[in-house]
Amino acid sequence: MNIFSELITPERTLFKISGRSKKRIFEVLASAFSLGVTEISTKEVYEGLLERERLGSTGLGMGVAIPHCRVESCIAPMGVLASLDHEIDFDCSDGHPVNLLFALIVPYDAHQDHLDILSEVAKLFCQENFCGDLRTAKSSLEMHLISTNWK
Amino acid sequence: MIRSKIKIVNKLGLHARAAAKFAKCASRFSSTIEIGNKERMVDGKSIMSVMTLAAGRGTILQLSITGSDEEAANSELTELVKSYFGEKD
Numbered sequence: 001m002n003i004f005s006e007l008i009t010p011e012r013t014l015f016k017i018s019g020r021s022k023k024r025i026f027e028v029l030a031s032a033f034s035l036g037v038t039e040i041s042t043k044e045v046y047e048g049l050l051e052r053e054r055l056g057s058t059g060l061g062m063g064v065a066i067p068h069c070r071v072e073s074c075i076a077p078m079g080v081l082a083s084l085d086h087e088i089d090f091d092c093s094d095g096h097p098v099n100l101l102f103a104l105i106v107p108y109d110a111h112q113d114h115l116d117i118l119s120e121v122a123k124l125f126c127q128e129n130f131c132g133d134l135r136t137a138k139s140s141l142e143m144h145l146i147s148t149n150w151k
Numbered sequence: 152m153i154r155s156k157i158k159i160v161n162k163l164g165l166h167a168r169a170a171a172k173f174a175k176c177a178s179r180f181s182s183t184i185e186i187g188n189k190e191r192m193v194d195g196k197s198i199m200s201v202m203t204l205a206a207g208r209g210t211i212l213q214l215s216i217t218g219s220d221e222e223a224a225n226s227e228l229t230e231l232v233k234s235y236f237g238e239k240d
Contacts, residue, residue, distance in 0.1 A: 056168050060199050066167060093175060093198065112207045115164050119205035126199040 003120035005148035007079035007104070011035050013147070014082035015140035021088065026050055026067060029103040032080045039073050045105055059092030064125045066118070068104035077106045077117055081147055083134060100125075100134055124150060152217040153225045161235035164207035167198075169236040174198040176231050182218025184228070189213075195228070 012032050019025040030046035048069030052058065059065040080103040087097035102121055106114045124130050130150055137143040159165055165173070177184045177195040184195035186204070192215060193200035206212055216224050231237075 056171055058167060060202075061197070062199075064199075068167065093171070093178070111163060112205075115166060115205040115207055118167055118170075119203045122199040122202040126197075126203075 002124065002148065002150055003117060004079070004081065004124070004150070007077060007117070008081050008144065008147065010141060010144045012078070012080045013140045013144040014080065015137070015143060016083050016085040018085045019088070020086065022053060022067075022090065023050065025082075025084065025088065025101070026053075026103075029067065029080050029082060029101070032082075033078060033103075033105060037078070039075075040071065040078075040105070041073050044071055044073060045069070048105070049103065057091040057093075059090035059098055060122070060125060061092050061094035061096065062125070062128075062131065063087065063096050063098050064100045064102075064131060065090045065092070065098045066102050066104060066121060066125075068106070068118075070108045070110075071105045072108065074105045074107050077104065077110060077113060079104045081134075081143060083137070083143065100131055152215065153221045154216075155214045155225055155229065157212050157214055157229055157232045159206050159208055159210045159212065159232065161238050162208055162240045163238065164210065165201065165204055165212075167202060169238070170201040171198050172231060172236050173201050173228065176227055177224065180216075180218065180220045180224040180227075182216050182221045182224050184224060185215045186212055 034040040052069045087099040090098040185192040186195040
């Protein structure tokens with residue numbers, strides 16, 4: 001069990017989504033959150049992700065970004081893992097474009113939970129093998145298996 | 152080498168944006184900058200490493216800086232943390 005097994009589902013693992021801009025990618029990510037979880041408003045998530053991104057890039061470097069926001073209709077943290085078919089510019093501090101994303105939504109009052117999740121996610125993404133395996137995965141199912149079983 | 156202690160005072164703690172600001176500020180200096188606690192010190196110039204600390208409000212972190220600009224780095228980073236990373240609370 002790792003942090004991804006708690007936050008993503010096979011439906012919320014997206015393989016090589018297309019989109020040439022942050023906005024387009026955020027639309028796809030936002031709709032994935034409300035798939036099967038009708039309480040979550042796609043519009044609220046989309047606007048939240050955009051608003052957070054305006055405050056500063058959520059790109060972590062090494063081709064990875066973690067767009068995230070607090071959401072009123074969210075009662076427990078949820079995530080969407082996605083790879084992109086074309087890397088896009090994310091204004092990362094290392095200057096590298098992004099092709100691997102983990103989007104996260106948390107309830108408004110989840111302060112320490114939010115920090116703990118970011119910490120666990122960062123520990124996985126800073127392992128080159130982890131990112132490499134996700135990038136060479138051949139399907140969303142394979143990405144889901146890799147991410148949720150990584151020790 | 153300068154060693155100092157800094158207390159996280161902003162409401163949201165060392166979250167992603169705060170970690171990014173810290174790493175960005177640290178990267179402007181040539182000194183080696185490490186931040187952490189008794190168990191683990193991490194590279195202060197890496198957003199991902201700083202985020203792994205999961206430091207909430209009230210957490211006291213150790214700062215360890217070595218290099219020709221260590222004094223300036225120590226004072227700017229301490230000021231950044233003290234000033235709530237520019238956040239309102």
